[in-house]
Amino acid sequence: MSSSRMILQAKPPLLPPAAGETERLEMRVHERMEALEAAWRALERDPSVSMHQGYDWCSAWVRAHPGLRLALVEGRAGGRTVMILPLVIARRRGSHVAGYIGSAYSNINGGLFDPAARIDPDALGNGIRQALKGRADLMVLERVPLQWRERLSPLAYLSHTENQNRAFQVPLFQSFEDTLRQVNAKRRRKKFRLQQRRLEEAGGYLVIDTLEPAEQHALLDEFFRQKAERFKAQGLPDVFADAPVRAFFHALLDAPRDDADYPLRLHALRLKEDGGPILAVTGTSRKGDHVICQFGSIRDDLLPEASPGEFLFWYVIEQACHEGASIFDFGIGDQNYKRSWCTVETVHYDVLVPITLLGHLSAGIHRLAVRAVAEIKARPRLYGALQRLRQRRTAAGASEPETGEEPA
Incomplete structure (x- = not known):
């Protein structure tokens, strides 16, 4: 029997962790990948960790872009590394924003977390803010599935907004x-x-x-x-x-x-x-x-x-x-050829953690921009008109380069 029904992976229900079962989390920030390689490679063995946050993927990006300002956030509990957020800090809209390494060319971005760790949501958010204080105004983790491979991400408990793009997969x-x-x-x-x-x-x-x-x-x-x-x-x-x-x-x-x-x-x-x-x-x-x-x-x-x-x-x-x-993933971007193959549509979110007053303002602007793009894409005539306008601006040499591309 065939089916063209799209299965929507929407925002999962969030149940608070059981009281008294979380571990004390200590945060460190590293500026070089080598210091974390062993722990990084151990965490990335988990099937739910995306290739795009793997050590080799991030290392290749860093080597190709010398001079990046890295902020590799390591969380430790019980004497072991239980999480790594591989971040790079860049200037965006007048503020310093921490985001995943090479995120313009990635999706299914979930960070690296030990599935056996019991991380308190408040400790995670507060730890990130303390770790990035003085380094960034805002952390923006783009295109994060809150639930992936039947597992709820610890990032789901942090402030987030739905990304305007979704990913498409077909089970194999x-x-x-x-x-x-x-x-x-x-x-x-x-x-x-x-x-x-x-x-x-x-x-x-x-x-x-x-x-x-x-x-x-x-x-x-x-x-x-x-x-x-x-x-x-x-x-x-x-x-x-x-x-x-x-x-x-x-x-x-x-x-x-x-x-x-x-x-x-x-x-x-x-x-x-x-x-x-x-x-x-x-x-x-x-x-x-x-x-x-x-x-x-x-x-x-x-x-x-x-x-x-x-x-x-x-x-x-x-x-x-x-x-x-068991999964073929066409990645981010809604296109007809993807829908012709795929039965699973995965909703992505942008996780936002403001660190300074400017960061709070930037987070609000980010939310508004994402919603505006989503509204535009939901109106084919308006979206087509803006695409034609962008084409004319590009032809005239006035368009800024995009930061990513739908892999199609």
């Missing part, structure tokens, strides 16, 4: 056929066969699935090229243009990996098997049984009728099933 089964049954298997197979026929009529195709480092780096450069062309055609700023951002993604390709954990892996669809043009590229990460699509690109000028990006996703999702993953 070892049988690809069982996975397809969730998303109207008959219609999807028919569409896949049509795409396949169009590719074969154009001379055939090859799905590139190499792990050879040089080829992986070459595919990443091809993604950057395709994405730059697409942004230019749309009149939008290229969020992958900066050299440090590109260096970061290249560094992820060189990070340690195994079959169940890899920071970045590229797949591509090539037209013909004799070195023809690459029609589409996608990049995924995996941590345990969770596969995240980080980005994707297509050639707009070649075989758009074959939907090469969607065709490539079929292969990547099928492979994830065979390799034992």
Whole structure:
């Protein structure tokens, strides 16, 4: 039986911890990652910890962006590290804001918490404020699911506002056929066969699935090229243009990996098997049984009728099933191709902890800005008009670059 019903993971009910069961929490702040590496890697083994707060991911970002002002908040209880918030402090709207490292290119951001720790919500909020006092006016943790992998985040007890974007996932089964049954298997197979026929009529195709480092780096450069062309055609700023951002993604390709954990892996669809043009590229990460699509690109000028990006996703999702993953995550951003695959829609929140009077003011502005964007996106005509205005401003050289991009 197939179903297109979206399962909404909304704000979970918050039940206070049982009295007398919490541990005394001591906070420390570190400015270098190396001091926390052992404890960090121990905490990130937990399946609920996002790849995006993993040590290798954050380290790659820090190395690619020298001069960052880090504030790595460590919480200790009972002589052991029970939490780490990997933060960087930057200037935003006139105030100093602490946020997750590399958060413009991440989602499912939950921090690192020991699941066995009994953390008092008040102690957590007060500890963060004391730790960041004199360093930041406000802590903003963006795109945090309050509940993930059936576990309530300790961050859920802190002040938060719903983020304007949601993430989309499809549960995976070892049988690809069982996975397809969730998303109207008959219609999807028919569409896949049509795409396949169009590719074969154009001379055939090859799905590139190499792990050879040089080829992986070459595919990443091809993604950057395709994405730059697409942004230019749309009149939008290229969020992958900066050299440090590109260096970061290249560094992820060189990070340690195994079959169940890899920071970045590229797949591509090539037209013909004799070195023809690459029609589409996608990049995924995996941590345990969770596969995240980080980005994707297509050639707009070649075989758009074959939907090469969607065709490539079929292969990547099928492979994830065979390799034992249980979640394929398309990440942040509401787009039709994501809804065509996904049965789970995850609500994200921005966690706000003001530290100074200016921070309280900045938190209020952040809430208003998020609500305004959400209202605009809920009105397609207004959203389209603003997108066209942004395109004209970009063409005239007046637009500021965005801080992130929906991985599609």
